Every structure is written in C-alpha cells, then in structure tokens.
Amino acid sequence: MELPHTRTRPVHWLATAVALAALLGASALVQPSPATATPPVAVADAPAAPLPVRADGPDPGKARYPVDCGPETVRVVQDGSADLDGDGRAETVAVVRCNAGFGTPPSGIYVLAHPAGGKGAPRVVETFLDPKQGMSVTGFAVRGRTVSATLLGYSSADVPRCCPDKQRKVKWQWHEGKFGLIALPVAGSV
Structure with a gap:
C-alpha cells in the first residue's frame, strides 16, 4: 500500500523550485563587507612578517x-601591497567589481603604482584579470x-551565474622585468 504523502507531484517540484529561487535570491542580496584583514606580506629572503595593508602602496x-x-x-x-618589482616602492594589487545591487558581478585584478610625480590618482600598470573574462576571485593574497x-x-x-563550475588556482610573480602568470595544476589532474 502506497502512502499518499510519499508520492511526488508537480506541485511538490514547483514548491521546491520556488523555495530554492527565493533562497538564491536572498543570498545574492547579502554581500560581504569590504576586506579589512591584513594579508601577510613577506620580503624576499626574510622571515614572513605581516605588514599592514597598503604599507605605503597606492x-x-x-x-x-x-x-x-x-x-x-x-568597488x-x-x-x-608589497614591493612586487623590487624597485623599493610598494605597489598595490586590487580586486574590484561593479557595486551591483545583487548577485556577484565578475571581478578584475589590477596592479597599481604611485602616480607619476607623486601627485594625482594611482596608476593602473598591469591587468591580471579583466572582468570581461567573467570570473570571480577568491583566496586572494x-x-x-x-x-x-x-x-x-x-x-x-x-x-x-550563481554557481561557477570551474576553479583554478593561479599566481603572478615578478620575473625578469615583467609579471608572469603561473596556473597551478587542476585538482585531480596529476
């Protein structure tokens, strides 16, 4: 004998879909506050000691x-910040995105240098990730x-767009006068 409450009907699937859509919509409205933590920054050949964000970077x-x-x-x-190119002046690397009312718009990663002549806005000197590529950023350091x-x-x-299905760990390093991108192996590919 089959119990009536154990059968799924279209109304059950519809109610589940509505509840899931409401949950995803509500979670898209909740945005994390801007990062205020101090990422660790290390000087080459010295013990890793945390420095304040934007130690003297732009x-x-x-x-x-x-x-x-x-x-x-x-946003x-x-x-x-760190002295990424070894010239004695700190650069700042910023992860930015549009300040949308909901959702998670794609991110961009930019390297900033002090303004020429020391006056004016910081200059974008390198683009690591263009928002046009449609990616989000996590695990930034x-x-x-x-x-x-x-x-x-x-x-x-x-x-x-709520549920990215690709993930790749990457890093950029200053080497021989330019930044080089190093894509780490995808988990399970080795």
Whole structure:
C-alpha cells in the first residue's frame, strides 16, 4: 500500500523550485563587507612578517579602473601591497567589481603604482584579470613578490551565474622585468 504523502507531484517540484529561487535570491542580496584583514606580506629572503595593508602602496580607493559598470560604481573587494618589482616602492594589487545591487558581478585584478610625480590618482600598470573574462576571485593574497588567487568561472553560458563550475588556482610573480602568470595544476589532474 502506497502512502499518499510519499508520492511526488508537480506541485511538490514547483514548491521546491520556488523555495530554492527565493533562497538564491536572498543570498545574492547579502554581500560581504569590504576586506579589512591584513594579508601577510613577506620580503624576499626574510622571515614572513605581516605588514599592514597598503604599507605605503597606492590607495586602491583613489584609482580609476578600466571597468564599465554603467550607472554603478566600482568597488574594491580586496587589496594588498608589497614591493612586487623590487624597485623599493610598494605597489598595490586590487580586486574590484561593479557595486551591483545583487548577485556577484565578475571581478578584475589590477596592479597599481604611485602616480607619476607623486601627485594625482594611482596608476593602473598591469591587468591580471579583466572582468570581461567573467570570473570571480577568491583566496586572494599578496606575499613577497607573489600575488595568488583562485579564479572561479563557468564552463558554458548554460551554467547559472550563481554557481561557477570551474576553479583554478593561479599566481603572478615578478620575473625578469615583467609579471608572469603561473596556473597551478587542476585538482585531480596529476
């Protein structure tokens, strides 16, 4: 004998879909506060000692980023500073995205240098990740001359924008006068 409450009907699936959509919509409205933690920064060949964010690097809040947010503003999500190129002056690396009312818009990662002549806004001198690539950033850190992050992306346009299905750990290092991208092996690929 089959019990009536054990059969699934279309109304059950509809109620589940509505509840899931409400949950995803509510979670998209909740945004984390801007990062205030101090990422560890190490000087080459010295013990790793944490330095304050933007030890003397450019202020990422004063930079102009090559990001089109329409009527919205650009928001700095995370940042960290270190002397990445060894010239004695700290650069700042900023993770930015459009300040959307809901959802998680794609991120950009930019390297900032002090303004020429010491006056004006910090200059964007390198783009590590362009928001046009449609990726989000997690696990961001600046240590010594290395910037690391985990990039989250999508395998196709059919994947819902709430749920990235691709992940790759990467790092950028200053080497021989330029930044080089190092993509770490995908988990389970070795």
